[in-house]
Amino acid sequence: MRPSTPNTVFRSTLAALIPLGAAILQSLCWPVIQPFVWFLFYPAVFLSSWVGGFVPGLAASLLSVGLVWWQFMEPVHVLLKPRPAVYLNAAMFLAMGVLFAYFNRRLREALRKVKEAELRARDKRMDRMSRMAKTGWWEFDPVTFAGAWTDEVALIHDLEAGTQPNVEMGLSFYHERDRPRIAEAVRRAVVEARPYDLELELVTAKGASKWIRTMGQPVVERGRVVRVEGALQDLTDRRAMELALRDSEARFRALFEQAGVGVVEVEAATGRFLLANDRFCAIVGYTREEILGMTFADVTRPDERERDVAHVRRLAAGEIGTYVVDKRYRHKDGSDVWCRLTVRPLCIPGVEAQRMVSIIEDISARKLAEEQLLELNATLERRVEARTVDLKAANEEMESFSYAISHDLRAPLRAINGFSQALQEDFGQLLPPEGREYLDQLALGSQRMAGLIDGLLRLSRAGRGDLDPLEVDVSALAATLLEELARGEAGRSVVSRIAPGLKVNAEPRMLAAALGNLLGNAWKYTARTPDPLIEVDSLEEDGKTWLRVRDNGCGFDMAYAEKLFKPFQRLHRQDEFPGLGIGLATVQRIVHRHGGLIRARSMPGEGATFLMFLPGVPLPEHP
């Protein structure tokens, strides 16, 4: 039972007064109502127990029985009635009154429970909403500074749900520097009845830092602020987002403003500059205020405008995404500035109009360098052409010189040789033997000179002509060359060993000349060897595959090896082994023309080995 309150007393009194009212009313209307003694008392008792509850209902029932007993029951104003049925009648009424009181109480309780359940559900909804919105309710009394808040506010402070605050405790959670601001807001709310709205940093009971928004609303009653209530919202998450956004903004600003390249934002439909950084302003020579009133076409070379506008239109239509283009801006002073432009569409949430961002790189210096390079290349090409012409002329001169040697030097030699022999034949008998010998020497000298001329021609021809390498069967070629040598000197028998399947990539005519010289040498220098042997095979050395020509002839001293490949240099006397000294020079020339290498190895009396490497198709594995 709840303690008596003024309300309860009022209701109990009312409950007692109702039967009294009913008695008075029934007395007045008795002539009409009689003989129904309980007529008005049924509703009266019902009403009393409804209004007053169980006990007042019971009291009203007793009172009603008393009043009816005394005032309305026959014989009236007699305490003890003669008929026993009257007693039963009174008891029945009393029982009914008790039942009224009891059921009314049950009814009231049930109603109260329903109401309470509704309230609880509403509280829970409020709590959930509060939780979701991270917003709670609070109030304080401006006189006592006592306060109250909802659980959510306590939870925001990292306090147990249900902790109740006061103003002093509430303030203690805020940062020192914010307190004057809060005090001032509270003062104005209390004194001037002004609402307030503050964003503050809160240090919770667990020491965590939070950002909150608190909104205070003074409640005025009879011209006086009786309390201040408000809402408190946890903004920590949003604050973090805001900070991140601000951070990103600041970073963008820094990038935008300090970038070494021009950056602009342009409205696609109009071509108007919406943003432009200092670098871009410097490139085109306008101030930012000027630029922002212009379109990109205004600062583009007139003959390139159409192309640019077409690009932008295609970008706006979604036909192309990012594009890069080299263009010329028209500087404020009228000059052209070569720039490389990278353009991409910009999507801003909530902004309908299409925009694009362009990065502009000043490439004047690069363009200038490119032009210079082109010019340099052209000059170089002209020079190469001129040199080539010179070279061709020199080559032609060389050709005609060779031709002259071959043709014109031979005629006088033929005359010397011819007339000395004619002299010998026609008038030889007139000369003493010594004179005839002289004529023989004259003929020999001219013949040797003819040999030298032919050798010189071969040497000059060796490296000439187009190099058109084919795969050559070296084994077959060597065999043919050796057969020719054998035919030329029928009296000698030389054993030759040629490895099968030797192949190189070379100009066939030149290779035949080179190999012919090497084999010819081997042939010649084995002339005094008892069992002459010539070998042709291949060899791996220094990661290359070499063609090897080896003999067991007289060999040579490696001390003179460097003379070996020089024209007209010989390591043997004419009376030992006759020769011109042209052969190996020719071989070397041919090898060099192929970009190859030649090596010689020997010791006197031990034979000679020549290694020839020609790049191109490698020789097969050593058999």
Add this chain to the structure above:
Amino acid sequence: MVEDNPQDEMLTLRSLRKANLGNAVEVVRDGQQALDYLFKEGEVAGRSGPDLPAVVLLDLGLPRIGGLEVLRRIRADERTRALPVVIFTSSSEEEDRLASLLGGANSFVRKPVDFSLFAEQVARLGIYWLAENEAPGSGR
């Protein structure tokens, strides 16, 4: 014989003589003279003797008109198209050899420096072209 070198001329004539070939040898000393002689033009317009020789020994390196050009004109003219022409030269250039044979020369012979070879070659040439070969219009 078309030969500008008098020594070669003497040696060739000697070799022909030694080979006992009795044929008359007319010597002209450059390309222009050779053509005049063959076509009976210029200074020798009214020359006597046969219309055409049995064989022409033609050097390549000639003054005025070169040997290859002489050859071309001989082959271009109706009258001399079938005339036997032997190129007799000091050159051993492959190019010359090729140009001569493609130009319609009947032979290409290189003059050797060694005189005994030279004499032998001239004799063989003379015997072949003058005695053995049946030239057009030789009447045999």
